[in-house]
Amino acid sequence: MLPSFFIAHGAPLLAIENNEYTRFLESLGTKLPKPKAIVLFSAHWESDVQKISNVSEFDTIYDFGGFPEELYQIKYPAKGDSKVSTEIEDLLATEGIPCETNTSRGLDHGAWVVLRRIYSKADIPVISMSVNPSLSPAEQYKIGKSLAHLREKNILIIASGGTVHNLRAVRMDGRTEVDQWALDFDQWLEEKLSSWDLESLFNYETLAPAAQHAVPPFGKEHFIPIYYAMGAADQEKTSILLHRSYRYGNLSHSVWQFGELK
Template identity: 35%
Template sequence: MPEAARHSHSAGRQPVLFLPHGGGPCFFMDWPDTWDAMAAYLRGVRDTLPQKPDAILVVSGHWETGVPTVTSGAHPSLIYDYYGFPPHTYQLDYAAPGSPQLAQTVQHLLAEAGIAAEQDPHRGFDHGVFIPFMLAFEKADIPVVELSLQQDMDPAQHLRIGQALAPLRDQNILIVGTGLTYHNLRHFMTGDPRSNDAARQFDTWLTQAITQPETQRNQALVQWESAPAARICHPSEDHLLPLMVVAGAAGTDLGVRTYSDTVMGKALSGFTFGG
């Protein structure tokens, strides 16, 4: 390939992102200062992309199935899967279209990698999608397809899923994982200094793992349970596994921590690969 053409091709390649999605509808409530830095980070995400994506494939920590499943409806609804919040938070709207074509492509790429996948034309977007996207992609003018996590929670399998989907990046498709690098809800609200220390230890380990070259990064992620305070920070790994998918899709692109904050005493991070 000529040098100019190769450069042009790489310039159009989308990065992959791991975004923090906050807690419930947190950005749309009166919680002074708590979520301001995260909200500002999410609002700035679109400006970091090389160009407007043709579509977004997102993996949230809030949908688990037996096999990888993609939303394939043309006009997905919203799933208000949070509880006990003010009435106005159940009226939030995010009318991004779906993309049956992208859903088909995702299923095909996974099949080529030997991974059986399904489509769900009725599934809507959970709050792990529409809450952060209302800030990051607020115009709702980019088609969105959501991909489920696998119920077996196997980190290596989620890396493989991401690897299979990496070709989408060269088709101007943005791959996004949303979750939280710390997700122990019981500790989140207590302010226990021990849990704050645990969050810092795990966040430090995770950042070091993500910023290593691909082979070392993936080895570390597969063995994440052996990290300092891993199970204190993630009693269930559902909010960490979207990071495995995007790390798989990153290939040889190095990870960079693009968001770092302390929320209610807990260290939190966001990452970009190939930005």
């Protein structure tokens, strides 16, 4: 059985950079059995109703601007898996969770930057999933929990976002020190994730230090994928911080593993 993961996708430049974090992501894929398929919740696909991709082959979406031309030449032509898409529909329906399939959308950079670093060959079927910032954390957690059975079928569940993602606060001055407010928020988060303190996690906006700065209203969609990943490991309720580093003063690159590899 595969764990589920929350993986920060950082800035699009991660697709072409060679640094501590990109090297970690590349090593992660070598440490896991090759999955039958990958189900990925992306912060860059928001919808009011849970969306499930059902495509034969994904286009690559360049949902950013002003970056080097090299980025716009990257392709990640992963294929879909209609059987897994249908199974996800059935699992959500069993829990009374409304959902819709999408047969045309490509992979946004929240998906392909992460996937390309971990599985560069694009030879594993992908099912892309939307996130809904309007739901409560408990509802987001429930969606992930409803898909926990997929892990027993060697299907990898990834939620892509960022624990500290405030683009108005990033610093491009080249200094290496990390802002204390970002460290304080991530430390609080680590404590609550390690103890699986759902009550505190579901109320992070009022309980976590610097919560409004680390997870501003305009960046909430990057934080909430963590609940989808956690829910998929509800039966075990175990978490491991595999990596954490920062860029631009406060943009966090965190990788959390939920559940165990069995």
